[in-house]
Amino acid sequence: MHKNLLQAGKLDREPTPIEVFTYTHTKDHDLNTFVDRRAVSVNENYTTARERIVTSQTDESEAESRIDEVTLYLEAVGDEKKRKVYGIGSQASQFYYGSSRSYSQRSTTARAH
Numbered sequence: 001m002h003k004n005l006l007q008a009g010k011l012d013r014e015p016t017p018i019e020v021f022t023y024t025h026t027k028d029h030d031l032n033t034f035v036d037r038r039a040v041s042v043n044e045n046y047t048t049a050r051e052r053i054v055t056s057q058t059d060e061s062e063a064e065s066r067i068d069e070v071t072l073y074l075e076a077v078g079d080e081k082k083r084k085v086y087g088i089g090s091q092a093s094q095f096y097y098g099s100s101r102s103y104s105q106r107s108t109t110a111r112a113h
Contacts, residue, residue, distance in 0.1 A: 017073035018046050021087040042087065046076035 011019075022031050025039040034040045049072050057066070077086040 016069040017087075018043075018069065018076070021073065021077075025087060038086070042076050046072060049075055 015023075021039075021042065023029050025035050025042075027033040027035060034043060050067065053067055053072075073087075
């Protein structure tokens with residue numbers, strides 16, 4: 001539902017997971033005042049991870065085009081719990097099945113080592 005609201009707005013494309021998260025986790029959808037500390041933390045984690053990727057690339061425009069927004073979002077929110085991802089809830093499998101699944105597999109593999 002919120003995804004549709006974002007699409008009806010200013011975007012000429014599908015909104016990224018962080019855009020949906022920011023829209024749904026800010027007061028009055030102001031895109032600035034997060035509703036709680038966890039939402040602030042997710043936003044900070046995402047921003048830090050994104051900046052790290054962009055600054056590690058020599059060509060900034062190339063880095064921007066290579067960023068996997070879904071993977072970055074999943075890393076920012078942490079592991080899924082009971083097939084739900086913070087900020088997306090039970091709709092995670094509907095929208096991000098492939099990325100969520102591969103993220104879970106990577107997390108499980110990383111913990112095993």
